[in-house]
Amino acid sequence: xxxxxxxxxxxxxxxxxxxxxxxxxxxxxxxxxxxxxxxxxxxxxxxxxxxxxxxxxxxxxxxxxxxxxxxxxxxxxxxxxxxxxxxxxxxxxxxxxxxxxxxxxxxxxxxxxxxxxxxxxxxxxxxxxxxxxxxxxxxxxxxxxxxxxxxxxxxxxxxxxxxxx
Numbered sequence: 001x002x003x004x005x006x007x008x009x010x011x012x013x014x015x016x017x018x019x020x021x022x023x024x025x026x027x028x029x030x031x032x033x034x035x036x037x038x039x040x041x042x043x044x045x046x047x048x049x050x051x052x053x054x055x056x057x058x059x060x061x062x063x064x065x066x067x068x069x070x071x072x073x074x075x076x077x078x079x080x081x082x083x084x085x086x087x088x089x090x091x092x093x094x095x096x097x098x099x100x101x102x103x104x105x106x107x108x109x110x111x112x113x114x115x116x117x118x119x120x121x122x123x124x125x126x127x128x129x130x131x132x133x134x135x136x137x138x139x140x141x142x143x144x145x146x147x148x149x150x151x152x153x154x155x156x157x158x159x160x161x162x163x164x165x
């Protein structure tokens with residue numbers, strides 16, 4: 001091995017067998033949603049399989065994977081909270097007051113969309129209203145999936161800044 005080369009991860013099957021249960025426990029503890037935790041574990045291991053998560057060798061494999069799971073789980077919580085705050089297609093509550101508040105918030109979000117750039121408005125519409133996945137949006141717009149994710153993050157941040165409290 002080259003002296004500056006990062007150590008390699010163990011074979012994927014071994015990595016998955018040794019660390020899946022711990023990764024799932026981390027995600028469940030942070031997300032408090034078993035289905036979402038399972039999805040996150042699958043996403044992380046899929047990204048490992050595809051080489052999208054670089055291992056630099058500064059920590060042991062287990063420590064590194066623990067940190068990846070904690071970070072991804074926290075990001076998942078943040079995304080869930082942001083989606084709840086910016087809900088574009090709310091479920092209608094039965095309580096008349098809550099229904100009126102939900103309708104008012106929906107109207108605020110829809111009005112605020114008009115103040116975003118056309119690119120951000122298009123991204124939010126494709127993702128939140130039409131329910132397209134990141135790969136579908138990337139294909140439709142002819143841009144990389146990573147660009148879709150970062151641009152959507154910026155669009156959500158901008159929408160949140162513009163929304164009244």
